[in-house]
Amino acid sequence: MRQTDRSFRFDWITILIFLALVVFGWFNIFSASTTLEFSSYFDLSQPYGKQLLFIILTVVLIVIILSLEAKFYERFSSIIYILSLISLLGLFIFGKTVSGATSWYGLGSVTIQPSEFAKAATALAIAKYTSDLQTNIKAFSDQIKLFIIILIPAILILLQNDMGSTVVYGAFFFVLFREGLPRVYLYLAALFPITAILALKFGIILSSIITVLLIALFYLYFLKSRKRNRFFKIMGLSILMIIFSFGVKYIYQHSLPPHQKDRISLWLRLEKDPDKLERMKKTYAYNLLESEKAISSGGFWGKGFLEGTRTTGKFVPEQHTDYIFSTVGEEWGFIGTSIVVILFVLLLLRILHLAELQKNQFSRVYGYGVASIIFIHFFINIGMVMGLIPTIGIPLPFFSYGGSGLWGFTILLFIFIKLDSNRINEW
């Protein structure tokens, strides 16, 4: 009797959404990677065959995760985190470079990307540290320590030249903010990107004026800071932002790698020279344009499974990995894409809802971490495929091809499902 109760305490809504995404994802990977010489669904020389194997192994993984004690994750989080850091460090010695990023261990034909697992490990570490009774998130020293926990893996990944995975660590801001990080960080987190975009788009003078006005507005109306300090704070922050604008401009013009510079200039429509634009369309913007065309060509109902001409013709490079959403767009149309978007939104809201229900701070913080990480992936990947944000190559959770990614996200999600199932035992 008790056993049955326990099993039913897993949040089946989350699990069903997870399953829907994984299965629908596989169909799209099949469509994007199948060739005319189709032999078998388990053809391990093809991405769809491998992914099917990964999905089956995922079931084993889920069983293992769910059968471990919930307390295990809390207790061993530090060790998991350290092991994960070691695995990242090891890449500097044993790593295999694939398309510029040294993010893989190669074991024969199998490759493993430790950064996919490091996200879950970092989430555990953050949860562990934040929920420690001695930690006071309002204290600057503890904030620094939390930042260090986040920054170590982030920097290691950045050093491996994997820009996309690094950006994901920004997700932990949502977690820390939820747990009481002072508001000033939120404003700063908003201010820096806004200033950077304004500086690039409108030039330093105009951006500085807008930024200073924004800062003044915040301080005068929203922050109840003491009168004496107010003026100096506004002044100091304004000067900082103006220096920052110069820095952004300088970095953009002089030290950014050309492909990143072009991605930004394309996104903000900074390039006016038609010849250069034409050239960009054939190089950096090629993926994006093809992906947008593929999505558009799907129309409302889509062309149907395996009927997408652009998918079949492999017009969108990397379509089975980062650009998998364009397959959904072409073959399943607006119906398919909106279902995927809604499934993700529901999944995220469900996780947040569950996280808020947790009595245990560790579980809640971890749940927040899970939602934030998945959200950042969802936002960046789909945003990129539709041309809303500059190109940053990260996979769509549960959807994109890749064993490490799928397992990383499964571990991330199912540890939370396990923690959640244990909610009733907490006090």
Add this chain to the structure above:
Amino acid sequence: MRQFLLYFFILAVGIIFLARLFYLQVYNAPTENLFEDNAIRKVFDYPKRGYVYDRNGVLLVSNQPSYDVMVIPREVKPLDTIEFCSLLKIDKADFIKKYKRARNYSPRLPSVFVSHLSKEDYAYLQEKMRKFEGFYIQKRSLRDYQTSIGANVLGYITEANQATIKKNPYYRMGDLIGKQGIEYSYEEVLRGVKGVKFIQKDRFNRDIGPYKDKMFDTIPQKGKDITTTIDANLQEYGEKLMANKRGGIIAIEPATGEILTMITAPTYNPNLLVGRVRSKNFTKLYNDTISKPLFDRGLQAMYEPGSPFKTLNALIALQEDVISLDEKITCYAGYKYGDRFMGCHCRRGTKNAMIKGIQESCNAYFATVYRRIIDKYDKPSEGLDNWNKHVTSFGLGNYLGYDLAVGQPGKIPSSATYNRMYGENRWYSTFTISNAIGQGEVLATPIQLANMTAAIANRGHFYTPHIIKHVEGQEIDKKYTTPKKTTIDAKFFEPIVEGMNLVYKKGTAKYIQIPGIDICGKTGTAENFTKINGVTTQLTDHSIFIAFAPKDDPKIAMAVYVENGYWGSRWAGRIAGLMIEKYLKGKITRTDMERYVLNGNLEEEYAKPYSGESFWINDKSEFQEISLPVDEAN
């Protein structure tokens, strides 16, 4: 508040994504069309273009294969360039240039390396081709003219231009389309319908297999063969006769309206516009603005019809009952109206009735008749419009509606014409008197004159002239088999036919008589003006002849127009006579006449405006007809 931040972000991003997807996939979705999908390669399968035959089943146009050497630069392996170049008859520098150009175009896509190889070169090359990886031979189909005649009738094919492609979605870049002549008029019949194969390709433009199991592929429909009404023998003979002359000849079978021959001179060999040499030759022909070989004088040149037009005025006069057959008009070696005078070659005091008037082409007679036609009514405008109605019923003054693309409406004046020129009701029959003798405001193309002759031969009706005799498994258009009535009653034709017969027997064309053939004809000599350095100058008159034969049960009706040909019978009459004999008898008995025409050369005459030589004919220009000097008569 803090816990809502992420909620807010998630919902906001979700809504933004849905909005963007709606924009991309619903609001801004492209319309689906396989032809516009650049992920699908369209491979067209061109059917064989239909053959063209003459009325007796002689093959005029067929197809010939042509071979292009294609290259896919990426697949090229190191090769023996010396051998390859010698096979293709190019040098190494050429090879490098062509290769670079192909590479620049695309390393992955095929481009033409050498086009239109001869059959012999192809035979040598084909055996060695396997040695040259990355190169292959592509077969194309070109027109093969079995004859060197009838370029204006047959037309030619060329690649469809941008304007055509825009107008007609059937055509794509590189498709061939008929230009001029039959190739143009019967383009859709001859070309058939091309088939299309849809092939899925990848982003490198490589084929990866048929699209949807060939579900949308179509098979080509073969072009149909066409039998034309042209008599190749007659056409060839006519072109030979017209060598070194300029002008147009149209011959029609009166009983059907079938165009037996359609000659323009100078012309060109249709083989000049085939294959590799086409564009070079076309430019040459196109740029020849002096002799204009691409201008079809039979259909497009509007000339003053001259005296042959008198036959119409005679018919109208009888129909309108303004003169009886027997009434004689005195000719004062011309016709005096007001203080002006229209000359005539009749001896002063000659009295002519209608048949004699036609036979001798008396200007005074027709001036009188014309004035009576116009002045029959209270107002000259009514009279003229009535005259216009009769004249246009013979197919003059407007496009005839034949099945060839080019043409001119000619010109038959109406009251509106003169109201414009002189003002409303401010003109009289004398103002328009030149119309009496086929000059003034009257213009007609040779095919219109030929058609008019056919209508006279048929005694009152004609069939719209046409070039199509028969298309495999298809009826020809009804409008070519329905007779068109003229406004003149059949009974009025006999005297005119009689007059025309006398022209041949005793009149202005008596020197071209051919034993055993009863021709009815009418000579014409039209004045010819041009501007030389801004000064209007009169050039040598044009030579015109209309004829049909035999007199009863006519088999052929024709109009011959020879530019600057001195007078009617000198060139046009002889040519008409020879062609009629050729058509009716198949052989020539008047070899003296044939020799005269074949050796005749008017090039010097045409060069006069440029060479500055004088025109002796100018002195006698007021005469419409000049009787043949005895030494010319042979």
